[in-house]
Amino acid sequence: MKIEGMLKEEFKEKLCQEARSQNIELNENQLEQLYMYKELLVEWNEKMNLTAITDDMGVILKHFVDCLECTKVISDEETFIDVGTGAGFPGMVLAIYYPNKKFTLLDALNKRLIFLQEVIDKLGIKNVKIIHGRAEETIRINNMYNSYDASVSRAVAQLPTLLEYTSPYVKVGGKCIVMKGDNVEEEIKLSQNALKVLNLKVEGKTEYSYTVDGEEYNRSILSVKKLNNTPSKYPRNYGQIKKKPL
Numbered sequence: 001m002k003i004e005g006m007l008k009e010e011f012k013e014k015l016c017q018e019a020r021s022q023n024i025e026l027n028e029n030q031l032e033q034l035y036m037y038k039e040l041l042v043e044w045n046e047k048m049n050l051t052a053i054t055d056d057m058g059v060i061l062k063h064f065v066d067c068l069e070c071t072k073v074i075s076d077e078e079t080f081i082d083v084g085t086g087a088g089f090p091g092m093v094l095a096i097y098y099p100n101k102k103f104t105l106l107d108a109l110n111k112r113l114i115f116l117q118e119v120i121d122k123l124g125i126k127n128v129k130i131i132h133g134r135a136e137e138t139i140r141i142n143n144m145y146n147s148y149d150a151s152v153s154r155a156v157a158q159l160p161t162l163l164e165y166t167s168p169y170v171k172v173g174g175k176c177i178v179m180k181g182d183n184v185e186e187e188i189k190l191s192q193n194a195l196k197v198l199n200l201k202v203e204g205k206t207e208y209s210y211t212v213d214g215e216e217y218n219r220s221i222l223s224v225k226k227l228n229n230t231p232s233k234y235p236r237n238y239g240q241i242k243k244k245p246l
């Protein structure tokens with residue numbers, strides 16, 4: 001059942017319950033900030049294309065709770081980069097959940113970053129930095145190799161390409177946290193070469209599901225460990241990545 005136009009307290013209550021049903025606890029401050037984020041997302045989505053999901057239950061489940069599932073594979077990592085963050089998923093949601101960890105949100109589309117700056121300003125967020133650029137270019141321009149304890153990403157590219165974008169940013173011993181659907185085994189099979197040449201190893205998979213409007217969504221999160229330095233030829237430029245994915 002679609003519940004449209006929830007009042008603020010209803011929204012927070014529902015979000016709290018849905019997160020709790022996935023064993024994720026949210027405090028009042030997090031609930032308040034997520035509510036404000038949702039309000040801005042819906043408002044800004046009327047003037048620019050940020051997301052196809054703007055109904056309350058959709059935002060609660062497909063955006064907020066979905067992104068919060070990453071907390072199950074995060075422990076003592078302190079610094080994160082969200083590559084292809086779009087309207088802030090999962091990076092902004094995780095920054096709200098972890099006010100003491102640091103997040104860099106990167107995207108090639110500047111208009112989405114203008115929205116994210118508004119979220120930062122309106123919510124008073126202190127632990128997020130945003131960067132405009134393509135992942136494979138920004139890393140060289142800003143010399144950002146081996147800079148983060150972990151990367152996070154959702155819905156950006158097929159796994160071999162995604163790992164080429166993200167793993168160079170991660171420190172040796174750190175990990176790429178990859179949010180995917182339920183066909184992830186197939187993608188892992190297709191990523192054997194990428195894992196080998198980028199010095200990576202899939203070290204864990206977390207599966208979860210939720211139901212929206214009677215439809216079940218089966219999702220998974222991969223933890224991919226960086227075993228050694230990325231060879232300096234990676235990431236290649238966009239043309240090469242597209243023409244010959246790893």
Ligand code: SAM
Nearest residue numbers: 084085086089107108109133134135154155156
């Ligand atoms: N992660 C968000 C989510 O799950 O809602 C956004 C997903 S959207 C389908 C993909 C985003 O990745 C877009 O905002 C796009 O601009 C960005 N993107 C794709 N390739 C990129 C690259 N090479 N470097 C930076 N951003 C990229």
